[in-house]
Amino acid sequence: MQGYYIAEIVSLVFMAAALGMDAFSVCLGIGMQQLRLKRIALIGLTIGIMHVVMPFLGILLGTFLSAQIGQLTTLAGGLLLFGIGAQMVFSAFSEGPSSPMQPVGVGLLLLAFSVSIDSFSVGLSLGLSGVKIMLALMLFGAISMMLAWSGMLLGRKVQGLLGIYSEILGGSILCGFGLHVLFG
Template sequence: MDLIIWLAIGLGMDAFSASIAIGSQGVSNRKKWSGSMLVGLFHIIMPIIGILIGGALSHTISWVGVALLVAVGLQMIRSGMVGRTVPVMMMSWVRWIVFAFGVSVDSLSVGITLGTNQSETWIAVILFGFFASIMTLIGLQIGQVLKATVGRYSEVIGGSILIGIAIRMMVS
């Protein structure tokens, strides 16, 4: 069980780091909660899909997640460098879904691995969602503080974090 908790925390770290970037753009409390729940839901759905479909598509799907994170990161860096006073990346539901998919795609491959061990699969999947939701909410709060302290450069920092996560996903 300890291993599953550490695995859930590890999977939630992507969501945590990336949510700092999103939080730095200024997100309402309502969207913080609903976005965090959406990320948690994706962290439940993706391992279930992984369990169901096996390893055949895991490399293809992880590249999609990398591409999404890079695209969002580059847009944030551009916005920060141009110095707009209104964020370009207002978080619509479509963007929240893309974000949730991008940060939870690594849990798909973990789900493939979990498919071989049926004993604690459902506990693990629920813990993945729980930790991802909590860590996303904390990251969004930290991002809001970051915006207040470093201003428009927080978008550059946030975009760089997203690209860093994408690079780490490519290397792993």
Template sequence: MELSTPQWGQLVTLLMVAVALGMDAFSLGIGIGMRGILQRQIVVISGTIGLFHILMPLMGFAIGRYLGKVVENIAVMTGGGVLCFLGINMIWNAFRSEEEARVINTRSMMGVCLFSISVSLDSLSAGLSLGLFSADIWLTVILFGMMGAIMAGAGLFLGRHVGTWIGDYGEAVGGVILFFLGLRFLW
């Protein structure tokens, strides 16, 4: 099965959004990994983040599809604005001080779920935006879930070996990608 040009465009765009959203999990994973983490914990945390990177966009899609029907003419601008806002928020969070960062205990299942929800909230908003654009829901949630889990695992694994600067710059890069994708929909 060969993909048409619009299908390739959608795939590339969704992959870029998935990577940008996974940067949050990657950067926070580095911080958690630097505190010391077992391989089993990496698998549990990564899997939970992947699951929430699937569930949150599904909720966002449902809300976005409903809003898309209600506000047809301004749906694209609203979605683009949300993506720009997410990008700016990720850039801002990348450079805030360590004292401002919240510490969640990832050794308990409750802590893992709270951490997973916190890094997946931007996926909810992205799902809302993409629901307004009528993107392919299954392709989107599969890409978001896979990239969220892979990038979280990579961040947790690398956190044991690398300094904090990668985490800050990784989240900032993700924010820049989302911001420019949002601008693309606004223009």
């Protein structure tokens, strides 16, 4: 019986890591914007919370939603990531003072939503599988938060090495991930 619980925890950890990898990828690009550590902490915390909220909503609303609505939310998330990345690339080429989009306010919530949208569909299946829901939600939130922090801190280090090109690289990463969400 104890082996069953260990196997369940291990599988939930791997599932949480897989769900958090998109947050890592996106945060790698965001970390190149010379963010303060306080902002990095807030972004990671917001992404972690959204990785708890989205599967919870998926569990609650799973029986009422159709597969078509799930496809529309994936499309919206991919377009949002691509748009944010394109804005970063274009602002790198603009003349005058650069003002890269900062993940604050509604922009932060949209970012967190876009990287956690896939956990919504996982929540749909979690409600039917009989796993320990609270354990799964806490693992999803904690691991995605740590991966987001890791991505931003790594991006921050890479930004120092790349200088002005880091904004182009960061925007390209976001665009690429948006395209992956849309077509992958």
